[in-house]
Amino acid sequence: MQTSVIADNRQTADGIFRLKLNCPAVAAAACPGEFVTLYSGVNTLRRPFSIASVTDQSIIIYYKLRGRGTEFLSGLKSGAELEVNGPLGNGFPDFCGKNILLAGGGIGIPPLFFYLTRYAEKNSFTACLGFRRSQEIYLENEFRNFTSRVRIITDDGSAGERGLVTDALTDEAASGKYQAIFACGPEKMLEAVQQISSGCNIPAWISCEAVMGCGMGICLGCAVKSTAGYNLVCADGPVFPAQAVQFTHG
Ligand SMILES: Cc1cc2nc3c(=O)[nH]c(=O)nc-3n(C[C@H](O)[C@H](O)[C@H](O)COP(=O)(O)OP(=O)(O)OC[C@H]3O[C@@H](n4cnc5c(N)ncnc54)[C@H](O)[C@@H]3O)c2cc1C
Ligand code: FES
Structure with missing residues (x-):
């Protein structure tokens, strides 16, 4: 367990917050796909969050307001201390020279962004990013800084294409140009990714x-x-x- 210092904590989309934590040891060790657990208030278990990106000194987390723990986090101010444990878990495979399809749904998008930032020069990427509606879109511009192939899909059609992220994934996978799929999102989406992966014979890894x-x-x-x-x-x-x-x- 380490003590981090909050460098920034602000709302970035409807119900979505971006938290920057100064914790050099975690930042130095983190790999894409790994997560940390954060102190989330008295009598509350530490909550797990994916690492969305790192700098020399800091990690960035995106969190969605859900209940007691994330409510507690949303009230923390810059300069406050926060206990962090990690990095924990495993990561996505360390690939080189592949054409990779990223599929993220809602608050499942951050670990895919970390992979993109770290591996953009070693692989080619297309990202299909799904949100319920335009007000919940986050990280879009950041993805576009690393790949020109970004498809935004919203359930209600209020931005990008109307539909489910798995509709776009089905199109892309059928093109036959990808060697791997990485996905993170709601369970129903991951189950669909599993089916698309076996139907198109493209290996997939899901978080x-x-x-x-x-x-x-x-x-x-x-x-x-x-x-x-x-x-x-x-x-x-x-x-x-x-x-x-x-x-x-x-
Ligand atoms: C490996 C891993 C990585 C994660 N990465 C992120 C991340 O980057 N950003 C992020 O916002 N969240 C992430 N989560 C989910 C996050 O841990 C939960 O949203 C958080 O613990 C909710 O805490 P809470 O106290 O605010 O809500 P609680 O009071 O615990 O729950 C409030 C409501 O949210 C529901 N809920 C709680 N946890 C989940 C969950 N995991 N999935 C769906 N519904 C849930 C509960 O059933 C309840 O209805 C991750 C979870 C795991 C396991
Ligand atoms: S959370 Fe305790 S074993 Fe995974």
């Missing part, structure tokens, strides 16, 4: 979410079904080969 307790492989609270039995999202993931995950909601 899964689970409600976490310890965040360190001890409490078994984040177990998800896999083809090999059960995996812990915090210790074995959060990134898994798509075909290794068994979705249980039917």
Whole structure:
């Protein structure tokens, strides 16, 4: 556990906040796909958040207001101290020379952005980014700084294309020009990514979410079904080969 200092904490879209934490040791060790847990108030378990980017001294997190923990975080001011644990978990594969399709839904977009920033010179990228509506769009311009191929999709058509991010993903995957898909977002979306991946024969890696307790492989609270039995999202993931995950909601 380390003490970080909040460099900035502000709302960046409807219900979405950007938090910059000064924590040089975490920033130096972080890889795309990994996460941290943050102190989120008295009598509240530490909450997990993906690392969205790093500088020499800092990490950046994007968080969506959901409940008690994120409400607590949204009230913190620059200069305040915050306990951070990480980086935790595994990352997306370290690829070179590939054409990679990124598919992000809502608050699942940050770890894909971190991968893009770190690997933009080693691979080619197309990003399909899905939001419910235009007011919730964030990170679009930042993605465009690293790749010219960005598709914005909204559920209600208020910006970009109308539909689901998986509609755009289906088009792109059918083109036959990609060697890998990386995805993060709601479970229904990840299940669709799994099907697109097997239908188009493109290997995919998905970052899964689970409600976490310890965040360190001890409490078994984040177990998800896999083809090999059960995996812990915090210790074995959060990134898994798509075909290794068994979705249980039917
Ligand atoms: C590996 C990993 C990476 C994550 N990265 C991010 C990130 O970058 N940004 C971000 O905003 N969130 C991220 N999350 C989810 C984040 O941890 C939860 O949103 C947060 O813990 C909610 O805390 P809370 O106290 O505000 O809400 P709570 O009071 O705990 O819950 C409020 C409501 O939100 C629902 N909820 C809680 N957690 C989740 C979840 N994981 N998925 C869907 N619904 C949930 C609850 O069921 C409840 O209805 C990540 C989760 C994991 C496991
Ligand atoms: S959160 Fe405790 S084992 Fe994963």
